[in-house]
Amino acid sequence: MKKVGIISQARMTSTRLPGKVLLPVGGHPLLQYHVERVQQSGLSLYLATTTNATDDLIANFASARQLPCTRGDEHDVLARYQQCAAAHDLDVIVRVTSDCPLLDGKLIAGSVQAYIQATDERLYLSNVLERTFPRGLDFEVFSRELLEEAFLHATLPADREHVTPYIHQNRSGQVHFQHIMRRADRSAYRLTVDTTEDFELIRRLIEDYGAANLTTDELIELLNQHPELVALNAHIEQKKL
Incomplete structure (x- = not known):
């Protein structure tokens, strides 16, 4: 059996919204929602x-x-991921980021199952390259082999800071890809927290609409039905790698 672990990167010194992951919403820090929803995957975090x-x-x-x-x-x-994977002897790594409080653990679990069934150590599986999911529901699945290779050979600062570019840009020339996609493209929606506008949307979704208990499909349908919510952060541009 492969040992699978979800590794979530977290820090307090975000440039656009410092301390964002511990900002309170509904009586709990945002990071608490992230942890609880990711743990619904049944995988170690x-x-x-x-x-x-x-x-x-x-x-x-x-x-x-x-x-x-x-x-x-x-x-x-990248070194933090390698260190964590080595310390816990992980065979398969799921990368997520802690500024995504509404990640869907069950979506992650199903995607990990698809990864395991592929039996391919050179496979990179994600919903971020061919993007159809809202930002903030991002995950990447890859082997310890690919992580170690990136750790040893990645030299560009962006490769080290953003963990997976060496892998998903196929610098080795030996990576295979599988994309998790939705039929309807909702990649324009933002469910990540990087700015005050993002935070206000997440706050309203959790406090006013019970979003912490909704599935991916339910979250997207909620946004479909409330364009005024989508408008809160529709103008925010994602930071470039």
């Missing part, structure tokens, strides 16, 4: 934060909830 004193809050959050937490270099997030 690990946090990967930095050694900065500012991220002691992340480590304390993890400790209070008995979540494994790896700490490493702020800018070399």
Whole structure:
């Protein structure tokens, strides 16, 4: 059996909205929603934060909830993933980011099952390259083999900071791809938190519409029915790699 783990990167020093992952919504920090929804996958979850004193809050959050937490270099997030995967002897890694409080654990679980069934150590499976899901529901699945290869050979700063470009840009020339896609493209919707506008949308979705208990399809239908909510952060541009 392959040992699969979800690794979520988290830090307090976001440039556009510092401390965003611990901002309170509905009486809980955003990170709590992220953790609970990801854990619905039934897979083990690990946090990967930095050694900065500012991220002691992340480590304390993890400790209070008995979540494994790896700490490493702020800018070399790839090394943090490699360190976490090695420490817990993971065979398959699911990469997510902690600024996505409405990730769907069951969607992740189904996609991991498809990955396992493919029996291909060179496979990169995700819903981010051929994007049809809203931002904020992103996940990537890849083998320890591909992670170690990237860790050893990736040299560009963007490769180290963003973890998977070396893999999904197929720098080795030996990566295979599988895309998880929806029939209806809703990639213009933003369910990630990077700005105050993003946070306001997530706050309203959770506090006013019970979004923390909705599936992916239910979340998307809610946004379909409420264009005024979509408009709250429709103008926000995603930061470039």
